[in-house]
Each structure stands twice: as C-alpha cells, then as structure tokens.
Amino acid sequence: MSSPAPPKRSVSAPARASASCGVHAGQTGATHHVDLDAAGRAEKSSATDLSIGELAARFDLETHVLRHWEDIQLLEPARDGAGRRRYDADDVVRVAVILRNKAAGMSLEQIRVMIDADAPGRHEVLTAHIADLDRRLHEMAIAKQMAEHALRCRAHDVGTCPRFKAAVSDLLDGSSESFRSGLIAEQHIDRHTGHHDDA
Structure with missing residues (x-):
C-alpha cells in the first residue's frame, strides 16, 4: 500500500x-x-x-x-x-x-x-545589511592585500613593515568610523544571539 x-x-x-x-x-x-x-x-x-x-x-x-x-x-x-x-x-x-x-x-x-515579503521593517533591515556587506567587502579587500604582501615581505615584522602600517593607518589614527560602527554592530549581534545561531 x-x-x-x-x-x-x-x-x-x-x-x-x-x-x-x-x-x-x-x-x-x-x-x-x-x-x-x-x-x-x-x-x-x-x-x-x-x-x-x-x-x-x-x-x-x-x-x-x-x-x-x-x-x-x-x-x-x-x-x-x-x-x-x-x-x-x-x-x-x-x-x-x-x-x-x-x-x-x-x-x-x-x-x-x-x-518574508510581508515582514515589518524589511526594507530597513535589508538596506542595513547591504551597507554592512559593502563594509565587509572593503575590509576583506584590504586584508587580502595584506596577506598577499606578507607572502613577499622580507621584513617578517608587521610592526616595522611600512605596507602593513599603511594598510591600518585609518585604525591607528582613529579615522575609521565604518570599522568601529561595524565592530559595534557585530558585538551587538553577538550579545543578542549568544553565539547560538544554529548552523
């Protein structure tokens, strides 16, 4: 049957x-x-x-x-x-x-x-996520450049390498608002999810 x-x-x-x-x-x-x-x-x-x-x-x-x-x-x-x-x-x-x-x-x-096409605040949530993706893409592009340089760098000391210093200059002088706001957003998500966002 x-x-x-x-x-x-x-x-x-x-x-x-x-x-x-x-x-x-x-x-x-x-x-x-x-x-x-x-x-x-x-x-x-x-x-x-x-x-x-x-x-x-x-x-x-x-x-x-x-x-x-x-x-x-x-x-x-x-x-x-x-x-x-x-x-x-x-x-x-x-x-x-x-x-x-x-x-x-x-x-x-x-x-x-x-x-969910009918979810309240959908436009705001997606707009914020797109902005966060743009920020992440920017950070990943810099990280990729740093990794590629590390393969070629003879100094082997990120503290003395001018290329590494240039890559993080905005963090050193405190001018990277997008990085700080993104870090705060990630910490906010972590506090609310408790790192239990099932696979």
Whole structure:
C-alpha cells in the first residue's frame, strides 16, 4: 500500500515573488552574476520529496538545525499522513538561501525578514545589511592585500613593515568610523544571539 502524498501547500508571498521577480545578483552591483530565476527553475525541474534526514544530509546539517529553522519560521515543511515532515523543491532552495546568507554574515532573524515579503521593517533591515556587506567587502579587500604582501615581505615584522602600517593607518589614527560602527554592530549581534545561531 503506497503512502499518502504530501498535502498541497499554497505558495507563500516570498515564493511567488522569487518566481516572477526576474532579479539577478549582478543588478545589485555584485561582480559575480547569478541568474536566480534559472537556478530556481533548475531546482524545481526535478520532483523533490525529501524526509528531514535526507534534506539534512544533502547540506551536511544536523536534523535539529532544520527543526530549529522551522521553529523560527524559516521553514514550513508539509506533513504526510503520519505527521512526518516532507520537503519539496521550494524547501531545498530555501535551505540553500539560508546557508548562503549565513555564510555572508546575516543572522537568522535578518534572513527571516529577507525571505518574508510581508515582514515589518524589511526594507530597513535589508538596506542595513547591504551597507554592512559593502563594509565587509572593503575590509576583506584590504586584508587580502595584506596577506598577499606578507607572502613577499622580507621584513617578517608587521610592526616595522611600512605596507602593513599603511594598510591600518585609518585604525591607528582613529579615522575609521565604518570599522568601529561595524565592530559595534557585530558585538551587538553577538550579545543578542549568544553565539547560538544554529548552523
């Protein structure tokens, strides 16, 4: 006797928006162009009906992470006739979106706001996150230059190397407002999350 099919779910506002918005990552100024529509079509082209264990294994996660994301409304899986969670292609894409944005430094609360088109304060949250990403990109570019110089530097002493001093001159003279504000923001997030932002 075959198991009953998962119940049909209505498409949420974020899902409808992602299906029709036609936005490419390149339009936000990113150098790496990602066709979000094509990625979504490719994922949905194959029938997907996964258990929580199968979905967790696909992304090398513990199942408790997916349960936690469900608790905070990042995921909303369907249930089969026995009450077991079933995940479709939309859920797979959503997990990938969560992971990609966590890797970029977003908190789970920020991600929840991003994928919920009706979330209050959504524009403000996303605008602030974009500004933070710009700051991080700037800091990472400087850090990359320092690492590249370290490979070539014969001094082997960052305290005496003029290149290293130049790279941190704004911190030495106290003129880097963006660095201090970013550090304060990160400390604020750490205090509120307690470093327990599940994978």
